[in-house]
Amino acid sequence: MKILLIDDSKTMRNIQRSVLAQLGHTTVEEACDGQDALSKVGAYKPDLILVDWNMPNMDGLTFVKTFRQTNKTTPMIMVTTEAEKARVIEAIKAGVNNYVVKPFTPDLLSQRINETLAKCQSAQAA
Amino acid sequence: MDPQYIKPFIASIQNVFSTMMQLPVTVKAPKIKDNPSTTYDVSGIIGLSGDVVGSVVLSFPKDTAERIVSLLTGSPMTADSPDFADAIGEIVNMVSGGAKASFAGKKVSISCPSVVVGPGHKVAKQHDAPTIVIPCATDCGEVAIEVTIQTADAAVTAKAA
Numbered sequence: 345m346k347i348l349l350i351d352d353s354k355t356m357r358n359i360q361r362s363v364l365a366q367l368g369h370t371t372v373e374e375a376c377d378g379q380d381a382l383s384k385v386g387a388y389k390p391d392l393i394l395v396d397w398n399m400p401n402m403d404g405l406t407f408v409k410t411f412r413q414t415n416k417t418t419p420m421i422m423v424t425t426e427a428e429k430a431r432v433i434e435a436i437k438a439g440v441n442n443y444v445v446k447p448f449t450p451d452l453l454s455q456r457i458n459e460t461l462a463k464c465q466s467a468q469a470a
Numbered sequence: 471m472d473p474q475y476i477k478p479f480i481a482s483i484q485n486v487f488s489t490m491m492q493l494p495v496t497v498k499a500p501k502i503k504d505n506p507s508t509t510y511d512v513s514g515i516i517g518l519s520g521d522v523v524g525s526v527v528l529s530f531p532k533d534t535a536e537r538i539v540s541l542l543t544g545s546p547m548t549a550d551s552p553d554f555a556d557a558i559g560e561i562v563n564m565v566s567g568g569a570k571a572s573f574a575g576k577k578v579s580i581s582c583p584s585v586v587v588g589p590g591h592k593v594a595k596q597h598d599a600p601t602i603v604i605p606c607a608t609d610c611g612e613v614a615i616e617v618t619i620q621t622a623d624a625a626v627t628a629k630a631a
Contacts, residue, residue: 352582353556353557353559353560353563354553354556355539355542355543355553355556355557355560356560358543359490359542359543362544398563398567398580398582399582400582424567425563425564425566425567425568425580426567426571427567427568427571428570428571430577445568446563446564446567446568447485447486447489447490447564447568448489449489
């Protein structure tokens with residue numbers, strides 16, 4: 345499984361990469377903002393995207409909206425400090441499949457990744 | 471400053487430090503800051519805009535900051551590391567983001583973080599609001615949250631006066 349991590353913080357990308365490794369996912373590409381992600385996503389063709397919200401150049405919400413114009417199915421999880429209910433609704437409406445608020449425990453992120461993949465796989469199989 | 475804007479920072483730093491670093495935080499009594507220099511040598515800085523404006527500075531002694539980012543990243547890290555500022559920035563990002571979620575009914579955006587390292591530096595404030603310092607103690611050392619915020623309405627009124 346190919347995973348794209350989008351976060352302007354290398355520290356946060358490393359933390360998430362470590363959780364993914366514990367789940368057995370080691371094929372991971374990184375992007376430092378939405379613009380960088382858009383330049384990589386076409387060639388990389390990820391099976392799962394983890395995207396931060398607040399980033400320079402292009403924020404995560406703009407990335408999600410842009411990406412969803414051409415790709416309706418790749419599972420996306422927003423991993424962000426934006427915890428307000430209105431923000432969560434905005435992100436879901438834009439096209440993310442799940443939402444994780446920072447700070448998070450490795451167990452919580454693992455759980456959200458597993459449930460998102462399971463939900464998206466069963467939706468595609470239906 | 472309305473206490474409703476201070477309590478969320480206390481809850482947020484305790485949540486961030488315990489969740490990400492398994493590091494309990496003891497909070498002492500907040501006080502008004504009377505010195506323009508930051509409390510300690512390392513500052514993680516976030517700007518707030520929208521219905522509430524101002525800045526948040528997470529201030530650490532250098533050795534405390536090094537211990538805390540080492541816990542966050544899971545490997546020893548000194549202030550000379552190229553990733554040190556990124557890690558400090560992510561901590562102040564999480565603390566500020568968690569706090570602003572508790573500003574009831576207010577729509578607030580946070581900036582990308584900046585980090586300054588060096589003794590005696592000052593963070594210029596764009597607003598007239600007083601700075602409240604929240605002293606915190608951890609097993610890694612002392613940390614201070616410096617909060618200088620006011621509602622956007624109050625900022626406009628202060629500028630007009």
